[in-house]
Amino acid sequence: MSNSIIYNKKYYDKIANFMNLGEKSDFEILLYGHDYNHISQFISFIFLNYKVINPKINDTQFNESLNTFIYPTTILDNYPNKQKTKVIIFEENYYETVNFLISIGFNPFEQIYDGLIMLGVKDEPNLDKTTRLVFTGAGQGDVGGIFTYNFDHSKFDKVVEGDFRDLKPYKNGYLAIDDNVGLIQYDNQFRKINEIIIKNMDLHGFDIDPKNENIVYLVETATDIIGIYNLSTGQKIDELLFSGEKSIDKHHINDILVTEQSVYLSLFSLNGLFDRSAWQGDGAIIRLSREKKGLIEEVLLHGLDGPHTIINFADDIIFCDSLNRRVFRNEKILCEFNGFVRGLYFNGHSLFVAQSKKRRIIDTAHKFNNNAIQSGIHIYHISSKTSSFIPTPFTKNIYSIIAE
Known part of the structure; x- marks a missing residue:
């Protein structure tokens, strides 16, 4: 009935x-x-x-x-x-x-x-069960490193020094990119277990092969290629050249998502204009074939400005259109902010969105008349379309985030 x-x-x-x-x-x-x-x-x-x-x-x-x-x-x-x-x-x-x-x-x-x-019985969503955030700061000195935030005590800690980019949970610990070193494996106490030294590649994002947890796909931004590494041996075993050739950062690839069927990339310039500073509005999310070694199978969305951070949840692809201050779910806008967004984590009910100090203000001044300049982490509640914000004044360039 x-x-x-x-x-x-x-x-x-x-x-x-x-x-x-x-x-x-x-x-x-x-x-x-x-x-x-x-x-x-x-x-x-x-x-x-x-x-x-x-x-x-x-x-x-x-x-x-x-x-x-x-x-x-x-x-x-x-x-x-x-x-x-x-x-x-x-x-x-x-x-x-x-x-x-x-x-x-x-x-x-x-x-x-x-x-x-x-x-209207309550105006705010229930408190999330998340107890800790782990996130990276890019840059030298005090602003760079791996940081934690404890919700119970509202307390930040810097747990690793370095100039960090992407960060992901791995086994009972973490994998992270330090731009001065390469790819580093940590245990759950942030003690170094292993590292793969990779120099002069302007490393950005990486992802772990869902078919084999010892294989990592690593964005080598400086040459527009995806290096494929074996974590057990530390050796590069293959690479993807989605543009058909190595180049000098013409596309500015910065993040990657690997599924069992495909490889997704975020890049500043689909048409290879990054080195000519003509990349605005040419950013894209693309899907490559795993079987055909980098062949572009689909352009999911084109016309973005500085996209970053691709994650998935079930069949949904979620990513940042960073300079336009918004997050997409597939081809539709999921939520909008008023600062440079990069770094995502979704736990099924709350979307954690990292915001860095506004970059390239002159590039977007014609679009927005109020740009946030503070860094921090938004907690966006999907069902209520509300958010809260945790400022991080000690690091102005957040790259990646995990909620635990």
């Missing part, structure tokens, strides 16, 4: 816009939780084609006060037409519920919402 009554057209329009339902929606709405008081309020305003799911029951029940059937979570197993379903959560343990819904195939970017935010 489902209901299809709209009581308040004005309120429905607000909710439909917030959830991208469209004017005549064929989406089904699942109201998830055992908080019948707030669910009842929600139903009294609105809704079309809804079911109520209670995670604390094992069998379907009829609820007199709601005048509808209440279903257990088991109905979500092999749920029909799941892609046309939106879930609104009425639970205090919001993030645990989000993680459960993700585990059974719901998309947090477009299918999961916080009902208490939508009702």
Whole structure:
């Protein structure tokens, strides 16, 4: 049994816009939780084609006060037409519920919402369960290094000295690029385990082969190539030349995402104009073939300004359009800020976005009349479209970030 009554057209329009339902929606709405008081309020305003799911029951029940059937979570197993379903959560343990819904195939970017935010019962999302951030600072001296931020004590620590770029979790520790050294492996206490010395390549991003954790794809920006290294031997075993030849930083490749099927790159100039300072508006995210050694299979998005940091979550590709101060999910803008953004981490409900001191202000002054100059980390809450900010005045050039 489902209901299809709209009581308040004005309120429905607000909710439909917030959830991208469209004017005549064929989406089904699942109201998830055992908080019948707030669910009842929600139903009294609105809704079309809804079911109520209670995670604390094992069998379907009829609820007199709601005048509808209440279903257990088991109905979500092999749920029909799941892609046309939106879930609104009425639970205090919001993030645990989000993680459960993700585990059974719901998309947090477009299918999961916080009902208490939508009702106006609370103005801020629940606190994230993240306890620590690990991030890198590029540059010499005090501003460069690997840093941590402890949420419980609101405390920063510098744990490694150096001029760092990309950083990723690896085994029970981390892999990181120090521009003065190369690729370095650390344990979970930031003690050096291993390193591959790579000089004069202007290293930027890297990724670990999902088919073999001993293989790393490393962006050697100075020559527009992707070096493929074996971590066990420290040797370069192959390389990708997406432009067909080695060149002197004509494309300015800066980040890479490796999946089982493809290699994705962010680059400042698709047409190879970086060395002529004619790269504005020529930035791109491209997809290469793994099997055909660097052949461009698709240009996902062109016309960007200084794109960085490509990550994925399920089938979504997320990246920064840095100088335009925005983050994309596939071909659509996910969120916007007012500073230079580079460095992303997504944990299923919060998107951590690093912001560096504004660079090349003269290049974007014609677009924006207010540019943030402080560095820090935004915590963008997907379901409520809100964010908070942690300033990092001690380092002005954040490159990469991990939330733990």
